[in-house]
Amino acid sequence: MKILDKYLLKTFLITFTTVFVILFFIFILQTVWLFIAELAGKDLDIALIIKFLLFSMPRIIPLVLPLSILLASIMTFGNLAENYEFAAMKSSGISLQRAMRSLTVFILLMSVVAFFFANNVIPFAEYKFINFRKNIAQVKPAMAITEGQFSDVGLYNIKVNKKSGENGNVLTGITIHKKSNIGDGSKTVIKAKDGILISSEESSILQLVLNNGNYYEDIVPKKYEDRNKLPFAKSSFKKYTINIDLSQLNKVDVDDENIANTNTMLTVNELKYTLDSLDKNFKNEIISFSENINLRTGIPQNNNNNIIVDAEKPVKKVNKKLPDNILSLYTNEQKSEILKMASSNVNSTGYSIDATKVNLANKQKNINNHLLAFYDKFVIAYACLMMFFIGAPLGAIIRKGGLGLPIIFAVLIFISFHFINTFGKRIAQENGMSPFMGAWMSSFILTPLAILLTYRATNDIGLINMDVILAPIQKLFQKLFPSKKK
Incomplete structure (x- = not known):
């Protein structure tokens, strides 16, 4: 490894570690705030609180890691550009691609580590976290009861x-x-x-x-x-x-939580196996319901409208053409009974269809959640690489380091990424789009931005070419207000 690679890697690692620790601490405070009702006033000792937080920490990594890479990349390359170190590199024949080479390899390795972390550590931590909240009453049974106020206990x-x-x-x-x-x-x-x-x-x-x-x-x-x-x-x-x-004893319905969060506690292989079982059960239930509905109508599958059965001779089939109005074959009392029975069957079938639609929608949502959990493990790995190729060229373009302008750009980009990601998942959960598109939507939208910034930075083009905007305006003013010839 050359001196330049060591220098860039050292500079990036120092910045990345600092940013990661600060952001991780901020998100931990957010976790404490979210679960303050379960921690405050419950007579929990320090050991239980620390254990509670330790089990909740891994779920923060998918948020902190991409943001840390983005901010560290902007700050590192912004400092290098601000101090004219990039100018010195370019005068020595070293391009931006060459300067980014060692860090790109490092980010690739970090992406692989992020995938294995999301695939192994986070599911284990989610399992321990949920079960810890479920069984904490056995260690501290009085935690659910607060002095001087009514506490909801089952x-x-x-x-x-x-x-x-x-x-x-x-x-x-x-x-x-x-x-x-x-x-x-x-x-x-x-x-x-x-x-x-x-x-x-x-x-x-x-x-x-x-x-x-x-x-x-x-x-x-x-x-x-x-x-x-x-x-x-x-x-x-x-x-x-x-x-x-x-x-x-927990204010959270543990059974419902286990059902809703099963997907977060599974690895990729376990998710594949579970999805296969869920898909088979879903298809079997649709087939079973369609067959039951068909049987409830009382209409045989292989019927012939031109053949009816004589009541006096049930074995012998008599070929008769049905009249246009079948009810005309019966008396008024029989018509009334037939219509009441038909109305009752229609209402009953309608209720059954509505109930089954809700049940199938819930099962489809469960399948979608498992698919989203499956794709999320790959999205976090790709997000690390994408955020680097957004942050590094952006830092080289804006030429600002420190904690000022880089933080503004990083927060805006990450909020956009997180909002699009959450929006896509919500739609995919409700079957508004495929889970694949829901999980990868944010990456698909921001990847062109990474390509554009990398292209403009490597070709020494600014963030915004003002000539493209000002030239048409200048021409318009020249037409409207032509200069007088002397």
């Missing part, structure tokens, strides 16, 4: 005046509102002087043992006139045990 709203004990599992001044199964508010209130939370890592049930309390329940009489009396039942207890499902 089927119960629980308020305690004070928590104590090593793990905050000793509760004092307990008020519990039990949610109604029919969704008409709380009909049951439980008050206790104290209690204790009991859990173990081997059990999936959390026990809340209450001591010295009362149990109140509103009773809804069957007779409407008795409801104005507002009857209720009251009982006292010395000890009362409530069993709570641990999966309800």
